[in-house]
Amino acid sequence: MSTKEQKERIELLQGTLDLLILRTLQLGPLHGHAIAKAIEFRSDDVLQVEQGSLYPALHRLIKRGWISVEEGTSENNRRAKFYRLTAKGRRQLAVETSKWDTLAAAIARILRPGEQESES
């Protein structure tokens, strides 16, 4: 099977998918498949997104008003739904990003105490 060919992949932490979608949409409106591809591509295929789980997440974000949806035409001339970051979503992204940074830094401090001390 193809798993062998693929690089080692990491399961996504719960909730981080939302953050990744928001970040991806910051670059411009995309349709569902494109979002999945973009996340895989930008993480050098390290992050394994089960593509289906994208859809509950997208719907969740729409419900919260962080992204909006509009009809458009995909690159191969098919009608598709394009998802666009809203102003509210942009603010949320900033909040989530700084939260993530704090979390990552904290985890890093615990995992590599020496390096952290030398840094500070």
Add this chain to the structure above:
Amino acid sequence: MRLCKRMLEDLEQDLRDHLEMETQDNIDRGMSPQEARSAALRKFGNVARVKEETRAVWSVVWLEQLLQDVRYGARMLLRSPGLTVAVVLALALGIGMNAAVFTFVNALLLRPPQGVATTNKLVEVFLHDPKGSGVQSYLPFNYPDYAYYRDHSKSLEGLMAFDGDGQEAIWNQAGTGEIVHGQLVSGNLFSLAGVNAVVGRTLSVDDDRINNPRQVAVLSYPFWRQKLGGDPGIVGKTLMLDGAEFSVVGVAPAGFTGLMVGAAPDFWAPLTTQGRFTHEDQNRLTNRHSYWLIVAGKMRRSGDRKSVQAELQVLAKQVYVAQKSADDFQDARVYPLTLVPGPFRGYVGAFTGGLLAVFVIVLLIACTNAASLLLARATGRTREMATRSALGAGRGRLMRQMLVESLMLAGIAGTAGMAIAWTTARLLLELKPADIPITLAIPMDWRVVLFTVAVSLATGVLFGLAPALRASAVEAARVLKEESQSGDRKKARIRNALVVVQMAMCVVLLAGAALCVRSLINANAIDAGFDTHHIALARLDPGNLKYTPEKVNEFYARLLERVERLPGVISASYAEFLPLGTSRSEMSAGKQLGKDPSAIRVGVYRVEPGFFRTMGISLLRGRDLTQKEADSDKPDAVVINETLARSLWPGKNPVGEKIALGGEKEMSQVVGVVKNGKYRSLGEGPLPVVFRGTIPAARTLVVRTAGDSRTLLGEVSREVPIVDPLMVATGVQTIEEYMALPLFPARTVGWLLGVSGILAVVMTTIGLFGVIAYMVSQRTHEIGVRMALGARRVDVLKMVMSQGLRMTAIGLGIGLCAAFGAARLLSPLLYGIGANDPATMTSVAIGLGAIALTACYLPARKAMSVDPSVALRYE
């Protein structure tokens, strides 16, 4: 949610598109179409799950779970229909009785009178003597004060008034007379209260000018329909009322009966026409000492009761200063407008509050019943709960499940309770004595519905909480491992405590009920001081016909002559009014004229000769009044009762002594002494009373017969128009019917407490029985072991009984203590029985004990017949 709908409708297509794109990508990378498709699917994950998860994003989770709980709960309730019906029935009765009492509280104290618009802006105003206390310190208005307030108040949009006593008038039509009831109202009343005519118009301010009153009338809807056949052309026609022509201007809407409880007028006429109806007091419109008006105002849109109160207080001072009289200062007090006039709200509130308290106890008993039955079932459901919890249901979810079930029970009970309340409220109205001309509408409006819903919810939470907490606290692992369902100790303790509480509450209710019922029996047997059988009564008032005093006397003499000749009649006489009715008159009596500090207040009854004989009042000394003494303008001779004799001439024979009556210029001679009776209420102590002549034109005819007084009623009414075709007898009734009024409070309370007591006993019995029966079923195994080891059947019986009886004894003990305290509140309503009557208390305790014994014996007998071999195999 249109967005939600659109997103979900397109979901299927979106997912298909996604998969197609991924497949295309894979083909582009060089896979075969089949391989590309399966790789895309693998990468996508479970399509069905994705769809479900996506839908879940939009659905309101708790609502769906709630629906699940409700469906599940309904299945559980249907699985044990017996239990469900028992709980629902008990709760429905409890909730229903509370709602029924609340219907009255609502109709009397909370909602504005029916048919009145602009409701929350209406207030009622009373004069108030700041030095006085209680109801006596409040007065209705006199006309001059009313006019001053009406013309000077700025915080009120208008001030209306009506005559609080109502007017009886004779309606003459085609040669016959009929008594009709009227209410005099200020011209602005209909427009301020927002009551519009269904035919013609209502009264206007122009109808009610003091110097030019118009003789016009607005008819009540029932009067127009029933007496005038709903004549559509009624406007402009005239009615002969008390010999004066009143022209009809309109008909009031169906539900409107005026602004005060008790009155259901046939017509409304302007206040300023009062001279046409009241003959004794022609100058009521100028007299400051005639207090006859109930006054109500409509506040301005921005106004509130406080500012109105403040302004009226200022007006009260202005009136006082302007008058410069020696009278005491009279304040004005503002109340919200409801059927019960403001000053009486406290009394009605206390009475209905007491009733509510009683029925809340009934409801609590029903609650404890429901709680203990549910607790018992919860034990049986321990495994179910444990399984659900092992499958991942959170504690909150389990608790919610149990609460949903109890709230469903309470909801069904509440709905049934509404129906019970509706019927009960109407039954309660039936208890009202027939001769009180009160038509009370008891509508079930939103307040009643809200109250019932709130009570049902509270009930559901109350009885559901304990089982819910217990059920959710299961330790899944332990329960599932243990094979036998050993009854939880803690749970049993809660149930036992509930039974004890129930028993205690039951004792309180039953003791109260027993006291009231016994007192009711006493009250029926109480010596009113006159005979309460074989007497017929009729009210007559020729004053309306403007006869001279000679003509009035002639009428009465001829009527008496005819009535006395009726078959079976022993004697007949007249009185102004009878004791124990709604009318009362008092004056001072002493041994010297003028100011006499030793004078006492005595009740006064104006009677004709033969009154004592007819009423069965025994004459102890001296003689009755003679006709000459009775007809005299001055009270030359009087008859007094024992109490007055004893307080003025202790130890002496008062016959022949002189007595000074308040307001008289000459002394009167005591010619006789009669036995004491009851005058104001059946519960009172001995009161001093004077019987004298000088009887006014409005009288009560009393007729004594050897046979049934009921057969006499028709004959007496027929004699009146034979003597004078324009006269009508009203209030024709037997003395038994008359006595319904003084017996009314005791009767109502007795009935209600009796019903609540029976309910309490039934519910407590079911509760006790249920708990013991459940205990036996839980201990079948243990009992089997005991019997296999040689325990005799009697020992088993003893064991089961002793547990039930222990709970009963504790409950009885607590209950009796509480009952002694609570009975004190009842004492003003009790006749001839002490509040702590030991016989009543003992019999309540013994009776309940006996019932408890039976409730325990039935399950105990079942326990006794346990077959050890079967029981040991049992689980």
